[in-house]
Amino acid sequence: MAENWGQLKSFEGKKFEALDAEFTKEVSKLIGGQDLTACFQCAKCSAGCPVSDKVNIQVHELMRMLLFGFREVLDTDMVWLCTTCYQCQQRCPQGIEITDIIFGLKNMAFRKGITPPGYVTSRKALYDNGKLYEPTDWERDDLALPPVPHLDVAETRKVLGKTGLMRLQEGE
Ligand code: SF4
Ligand code: SF4
Known part of the structure; x- marks a missing residue:
């Protein structure tokens, strides 16, 4: 900026x-x-x-x-x-x-590509993994939580596709 x-x-x-x-x-x-x-x-x-x-x-x-x-x-x-x-x-x-x-x-x-890099990275992470943050096993163990349930990325991508999230920037 x-x-x-x-x-x-x-x-x-x-x-x-x-x-x-x-x-x-x-x-x-x-x-x-x-x-x-x-x-x-x-x-x-x-x-x-x-x-x-x-x-x-x-x-x-x-x-x-x-x-x-x-x-x-x-x-x-x-x-x-x-x-x-x-x-x-x-x-x-x-x-x-x-x-x-x-x-x-x-x-x-x-x-126009005037976007803070963190937003661009988050956009990709959300599309690729369906989440922004990958919790580690030990974090969940510490909290006595069960393993992370399986996430169907195809489904989340379908939803994100409808929002236009992955529409390209100029020159991308
Ligand atoms: S956008 Fe509304 S609140 Fe803001 S300066 Fe103008 S009139 Fe006032
Ligand atoms: S939406 Fe909230 S943060 Fe954004 S300009 Fe208005 S008051 Fe400020």
Whole structure:
């Protein structure tokens, strides 16, 4: 993730020279994206966001970047550090489906290969093994648990296939 985004908090010093109307149009087709213009920058979303002290832009800033067609929004860590807790969406006085928009941004970022490596590895592990973590025998012994029941990976793959999880990134 780009480290210099912290400088853009509240867009201080940023010159909007390359607004991309096409990007705004793309985002407006996402679930919730049709309401971008309803955002009046009250920042209630950011005030309730549990990761607000971890991200390099706040969620209300992200909303304005989308409206301005600022494609670099996909490089900000708000996209991937968002826990999808829906707090912002609940708090928005304009009823904007903010979290759903962010879900869409995750998909857009993923297709462009802007994805934290851990997500890519987890995606593969989930598809290959049907689980993210392989418990060891001694861990289960310690807890007096029986062996891990057999998992039919073909079944889990069928389910994951329907979610589109394994759809390829551009260039993959
Ligand atoms: S709470 Fe809603 S209206 Fe307020 S800044 Fe966030 S998205 Fe915009
Ligand atoms: S859904 Fe994401 S952006 Fe919204 S409050 Fe939760 S963590 Fe923050």
